[in-house]
Amino acid sequence: MxxxxxxxxxxxxxxxxxxxxxSAHASISTQPSVILDGDGTVSASSSGSVTFNWIETPFAAYLEFTVTNPFDLFLDSFMVGSTASTGPNDISAVILDQLDGMGGSTRLTTDTNVANSAPGVLAGQANMFGEPGTVRSEGVVYNADSATPLLAGLAPGTYRLGVYDNGTPSMATAGFRIDESLAAxxxxxxxxxxxxxxxxxxxxxxxxx
The missing domain is CATH 1.10.287 (Helix Hairpins)
Incomplete structure (x- = not known):
């Protein structure tokens, strides 16, 4: 040659x-989703896509999953329902806990305390997400971004991914993606x-x- x-x-x-x-879609195994409050659904695929859909608030739900490789978590999409009640600077909260870390459960979304009033295991710190242009004094409001992860370089293990919304938007769909980490x-x-x-x-x- x-x-x-x-x-x-x-x-x-x-x-x-x-x-x-x-990055490639991670292979995950999941437990049945849990709706703690409100009306909605949580769906997941073995390739790492997780979608929360709610049609009333307050809404709180979570899904536990296990992943065997380092991974990144993305907010792939966020869409407010066309007939939803909305307000200025609406936000929703995303919660991620590692359940099997050293010392037990560890909260990884620690930007704000906007989920303090969430029910059950979701109560406490959380990160905010919303539509483009949303600004809140409590901290950063993340927008849907398929290229930039919400959290990166997470270790293999078992996790709880949750969403909490106690007001507006009253109807919305948030799609998350779990990808194998580029760091791997x-x-x-x-x-x-x-x-x-x-x-x-x-x-x-x-x-x-």
Whole structure:
């Protein structure tokens, strides 16, 4: 194989490596969802998609899941119902607890105390999410973003993902995505790219001799 053909093949291989290093849907196992308050549903797939849908507030629900690889949590989508009661700067709360960490259950969403009045196991600290442009004095309001995780580099284990809304929007759908963490793959990908670079450099040297 000529140096030109070899370099093209290696370039294609590097592109494949880069694509494989991109985050992939995590494989999860779930327990039955629990609705603590209000009317709505929680659905999940084994590939890591979890959707909360509520048609009245207050609403509180959660899903417990187990994942075997490091992962990132994304707020993939958020849509307020067309007939929902709304108010200025509406927010909802997302709660994530690691259930099997050292010392027992650990709350990982710690931005604010907006879920202090949530029922049962969801009560306490939470992160806020809402529609674009929403601003709250309590802290950051996250928007749906399929590229930037809410929480990144989380360890394998068993978790509780919950949503709480005690006012408006009175109807909404929030879609979360659990992806294998990018942090789990860069070393292998970087090493292979480095080796490919050495091969190319060696080929260039031999060609110049």
């Amino acid at each position: 000529s140096f030109t053909h070899r370099s093209r093949a290696l370039t294609a291989a590097i592109a494949v490596i880069a694509l494989s290093a991109a 793959v860069p070393e292998a990908a970087s090493s292979l790219v480095w080796i490919a670079g050495l091969v190319l450099a060696g080929g260039a040297t031999r060609r110049g001799c």
